[in-house]
Amino acid sequence: MAPIVRKPGLWVSAWFAFSTIIVLWVDAGYCFNRPRSMPGGDLAWIWAPYNMVPYAAVDYIYGLPSLERGDGFPNAQALMNVFEAILNVEYLYLRHYSSRNSKLQPGQKEHNYHGHAPLVGFAATVMTCSKTLLYFWQDYFCGWCCTGHNSRWLFWTSFVAPNVTWIVVPAIVATALGRFMTEALNREYATQVAFEEHTALRQSVAAPADAKGDAKAPSEVTEADMVFTPIGRTCMVVGHNRLAASRVLSLLEAEADVITASEQEDELSEELRYRIKTGQIDYLKLDPLLEGSGWSALLKSHRVALLCVTDTLIASFRRSARSAEFIAIAASSLNIPLNISDQPRLSTFNFPSVHRFPGIAGPSSLQIAVSTNGNGCRLNARIRRDIVSRLPPDVGRATDPDTPLNAAVPQLDTPSLLNQAAFELRAVETEDEDEQLRRMRWVHQMSEYYSYEALGRMGEGDIERALGTWERKAADGGLPHHEGAVEGASTVQREEKEGGRIYLVGSGPGHPGLLTVAAATILRTATVILSDKLVPAEILALIPKTIELHIAKKFPGNNEGAQNEMMELALTAARRGETVVRLKQGDPFVYGRGGEEVLYFRQNGFECTLIPGVSSALAGPLMMGIPVTQRGVAESLILCTGVGRAGKSVQLPGYVRSRSLALLMGVARIQQIVDVLTNPAGSGRDGAAYPRNLPIAVIERASSPDQRAILSTLEHIEEALKSMEERPPGMMLIGWAVLALEGEGRVDVLDREEEGDGEVVRGWMDGQRWKVREGLGSEWAKLEGMGVVI
Structure with missing residues (x-):
């Protein structure tokens, strides 16, 4: 694959060429040939411009007294200038005559540039700056012992001006080359194609909750979770094969305006020919010699919003890597999302494996998509089939906009609604917004708790009876x-x-x-x-x-x-x-x-x-490996509800170190419950206040495949729950039993002094504010396979 070639400017090369001549002639050659190079010597004619000043009289370090007393600084600096000149020449060779790719693809032109050139040039300019500064400072710290005898005019024009030039210009060159080096550190040279968009689109924001209890942090590079809606936008599919036909169908179902483009019109699949003939899509024959600027002009002229390339698969005609790269460069320059089949490093988005469930009349609105983030694509379909097989075939009916449920409960035209329904309801007029809000809240509950089969089978009479009985x-x-x-x-x-x-x-x-x-x-x-x-x-x-x-x-x-x-x-x-x-x-x-x-x-x-x-009061904690009683930790258990009749608060028991408190319901009121338990002067509690570092476990959907336990302290549990989606129903277990079986176990809490409880909690949390455990153990699946589970 040919890389994108972005070279340092020619002005940089001009400086290196000029600098090489000056340091070898004026400095290195002059110093090594003293006294023959000095005025009166047989080689003085070579340095005639240099001796016209003469510089040996301006700066004594280059004069006869320095030579006679054996001062080694001039020759040492001259030797460094030789090394500097070698680096300068090496840069010019790498920049203009060398190639990084020794093996070129057929038809690929030699680009005469090696990616190491900026590194070599940077080293040369740093050497130039450093040795010039050394030369300048050595005279400064000796009280201008070598140049202080000059007139002010001669001092500034013959000593200061040349040396400042030899500091400022190399610094500018070093800055320019440093930018190339910084970019190279961020990516491999061969993957510069669409780099900025590639990295931006592939950063995951969808990561699991941070186990340390802080704000969610991005995990490793993955795909962004999103759905693209190309209604009325021009989308181009480059290719002629079955995959191209599949991409075209997906885009047509999304109501996009589709253009199919290929270089081999006679190899178009039958499906593509049919869609072109019936006017469903437009066709564009491509020039086989189309390259970078041509692709940019083509995409721009057709106002393409999304681009798919499918002819990179193995077939009778396969697009070359070089051509795919030209497309990637053009798409990147125009900010067009791009997918190139079997080229994830050039793609800015990928197609997941999708299953669309049938609805009442044709496909439903429900789609299941599986993505491996461009890796293991052949596994996508298998995973998708496994997921689909576990859902009832008529589940898609529940999401259709014309189902009795969606039609009977129109959506209010408000920015947000309390407990807004999970269904996407059609917007129609309603005279009684309060009644509609009540209905929508009930629809939300039914969406959450009814079985898929029941939702899919609901008829018009069923929904009318259901919505009527609530009032x-x-x-x-x-x-x-x-x-x-x-x-x-x-x-x-x-x-x-x-x-x-x-x-x-x-x-x-x-x-x-x-x-x-x-x-x-x-x-x-x-x-x-x-x-x-x-x-x-x-x-x-x-x-x-x-x-x-x-x-x-x-x-x-x-x-x-x-x-x-x-x-x-x-x-x-x-x-x-x-x-x-x-x-x-x-x-x-x-x-x-x-x-x-x-x-x-x-x-x-x-x-x-x-x-x-x-009862979930006992089984819920057990399913997460948490005992409600444990010798040496919790000698008794008290069971309460967090919500009284008609939503009223209840009187909660006071703190007893050797007792576990189980609260059924009330997770939604965690703030009020924590306040009642921990406030020393608070009402609503019968007994001593609970310590704020007391362990608590919120257990949700116990024994279900998505069961979850959030482990924290009374001080941080509210913040933990706010940081993640709730999974009702949930219960709470409060007390030292929560940590009893963690790791190697801690069953000596009651044997220790109460002053050491803080140390126990810190060891349990290991510097975190909360921890999350979720999922049903794999052994339950084995039990199901053995027929133990009903």
């Missing part, structure tokens, strides 16, 4: 389950039909493998399932599609309405003789409002069958 009141204006004592079962009117049953079931922390056998069985045999929104999609995926499924529409401000709705639906279905499952996350009786439902159903004639679930 519907109970038929009697309220539910009696908080309005007085419940009558005994013997006095309750029995309305149960034969076969109508209600099961209150706990789904565990989230992983299907942690369901109890009883829970897994009833999920497959029920006829109606009413699920809380926190039950993950992996659990809901176990439910046969023939079973009627409802998901609670709980969002801020609608919790009570959604709870009442689910109990009404359960009661109505049970009266029809259905087998109803009321499915809850974790255990129904651990902050799951299960007790309220038991009493409500009992009052209305149905006795629930209770199936416990593994």
Whole structure:
């Protein structure tokens, strides 16, 4: 590949040529030939201009007294001038006669330039400056002993002016050559093509959270995460093969104006011929001899916004590396994004491997893209297929703009909305913005918690029923389950039909493998399932599609309405003789409002069958390797909620060094919770204040593939949570048990004095403010493969 040749200017070469003559003739030759070169000597004629002053009388260091007393400075300086002259000549040779590339490609012209020339020239100019300064300062520090006898005019014109010139000019040359050297340090010489754009576009800003807890830092060089929208822009595809046809199709689907260009019109693929014939794209035949300036003019004349080159692949016609480089230079000069197939070092963007899911009528808006950042491209397709195979085929239907969900909930024309929906909703007029905001908040919740299958299958009737029930009141204006004592079962009117049953079931922390056998069985045999929104999609995926499924529409401000709705639906279905499952996350009786439902159903004639679930209060920390109790660290556990009824705050327990505090819910209120726990004079806490360096773990989506634990102290946990996306649902564990099993373990906290707790925390955090652990261990995948996981 021929490099881009940007050479130092000819004025630099002119200086080196002039400097070489002067230092060899005036200085080195004169000094080495004294006294024959001095006035009266047989060689004085060679230095006649020099002796006209005469300089030996201006500067005694070059005169006869210096020679007679054996002063070695003039000859030492003359020898340095010889070395300087050698470097000057070497620069001129490298700059004008040598070539860095000894092996040229066929047809490539000799560019007569070696990239080391600036380095050699820089060394020569530094030597010039340094020896001239040495010459000047030696006379200054001896009190102008060699030149002080001259008149002021002769001193300035014959001594100062020449020496200042020999300092200033070399300094300017050194600066110019130093710029070339600095650029060379930033890149390999052979990859100068589009260097600035190449490095700018390949800097990653999408890096994982910094493990040290500071602001996110760029990781190693990678691709920028973005989607290009070329609607109405001219995009050019250079090539004639199947890959060119694929690129053209992608750009047409993005509504770009496409030009196909090639040098071999007769080798165009059938697909490209068809699109040219039908007017979908324009065709441009290229001149095979087109080079740098020609490419620039071509791209500029067609106002190209994006350029793809595909004919660099192995085929009957393959574009040369030199030609690809010309294209890269032209695209770089015009700031045009460029992709050259199999040439990642010349490309400023790459095409990922993409799968577009089908929608209601044709392709949907949902696309899955996989990129290896220009490396391992052949692996892209395999990884993409693996991802696609794990998603339901109709998931794309949920993203179509004409789906009932998107059509029924138009988007407000406001800059930002609280809890804005994850769906991209069409902008239509609405008279009641408050109602629309409520609907959008619910759509956000449904997007987050409904299964892909349920979202994809939703019809117009389903969405109308779903959006209507959030504002519907109970038929009697309220539910009696908080309005007085419940009558005994013997006095309750029995309305149960034969076969109508209600099961209150706990789904565990989230992983299907942690369901109890009883829970897994009833999920497959029920006829109606009413699920809380926190039950993950992996659990809901176990439910046969023939079973009627409802998901609670709980969002801020609608919790009570959604709870009442689910109990009404359960009661109505049970009266029809259905087998109803009321499915809850974790255990129904651990902050799951299960007790309220038991009493409500009992009052209305149905006795629930209770199936416990593994509580996330215990399983969540365990899944991240954190015990809730540990001998020598935590002797007891207290379980609380971070949010009371109707969103009110709750009374939290005080600090006991040997106790763990587990808080379910409340991660969104971390600031208020930390303030209550740590403020010595704060209300809302029953007991001593918690130390600000006390360990805390926020555990999110425990047992799910994307589970995460954020480990920090009460002092820094709020900052840690703000630095990353939340992954609800989450819980908190506060206390020394959080660090008990870290590394080699720390199970002697209670055996040490409390004054040493700060040292324990510093050793645990290792200079960081927070640490993040995420992901489900690989052993769980092995269990699934063995059939252990349901």
